Amino acid sequence: MMRALLLIVTALLVGCGPSDPPAVPNFAGTWGHQRVFGIDEVCGKTLPDGSLRAVDCPERNDAAPAVASGTDFPTYKPEFIAKVDELRTRQVSMDTVLRCYPPGVPRIGPPAKIVQNAGEVIFLYDDANGSFYRVIPIDGRTHRTGISSSYLGDAIGRIEGDTLVVETVNLTDETWLTDNGAFHTKGLRVVERLRRVGDTIEYQATAHDPTILAEPWTLPVRVLRRSDRELEEPPRCEERDLAHMVDATQYHDNPR
């Protein structure tokens, strides 16, 4: 009798009957990532008198991401290389992200904050070009139809084990995949994979645009770490620099 009771209590406590669905990993939180505008994060050191010095952030000894890293630039089909070269040469006048337009996907990079409930995941961004958000259903819905293309497109997600997979389509072709003339078409499909590893997220995006790309472009892995800094609203974006560019053909580097 006592043994049977013990078994029942144990089963109730463990609560893992054969029909229970697998646990959904939790991606919610505020996440920092090392690179801002393509350079390593800089930390501040306040001196006793209130002075402030910009210093290199302490090095972290993280394990290497489990997935293979990607490349910095997509590979275009031969017939589109000349167009990329031309856009690269004229990028300061052609790249809309320099004029405070939304950067698009995947250029916007990983989210700064993730809100998650049973049916959806919400990505929040504190980008220099504005406060952006993406609502990503994870309840099995398919892509919406009958809506206009947009900078951040239409996203749906699914959980695969420890990974959130986000697929985005219906993106405008006004944005670039990255700097240096990396244009794309409205047929772009972006798959982002966010894998929970300990107290980090490994974030990696792959751009599929088979009309112009020789192969899907997988970007380098970004490791996101929990941050205790809550988001702050970015100030408005107002471009004032370009008018003072002396050499506007070469000097542009704004990877995200």
Add this chain to the structure above:
Amino acid sequence: MRVLLAIALLAVPLSAHHSIVGQFDVSKKVTVRGTIIRVDWINPHPYVVVESAGKGTTRWAFSTAPIAMLRKVGLTKERLAGNPGEVVTVIAHPALNGRPMGWITKMTYSDGRYFLFSE
């Protein structure tokens, strides 16, 4: 281009975005002493407008890193602006086009405090 930019980043660790090397001479520095007229707390680069004293006055527009980076270092608009009418000494990389503009490397306030963005 990336090599040139990498060199610039070594010299200007708080620099970023697109315009630094094409807009400022990172091999030179100017020193300007004057009064902070206003701080334009905008992205992608905030501006500190400083009116210099001397033979006639000149309004300088000093630019610096994007707001997100300044926040991570610990700078706010209020800390950058200092007290009303704050007199500062700004060391900056001058604009390539000769206009009174610069990329801040160090700002020293009237009480001796300073913000050092690069050596």
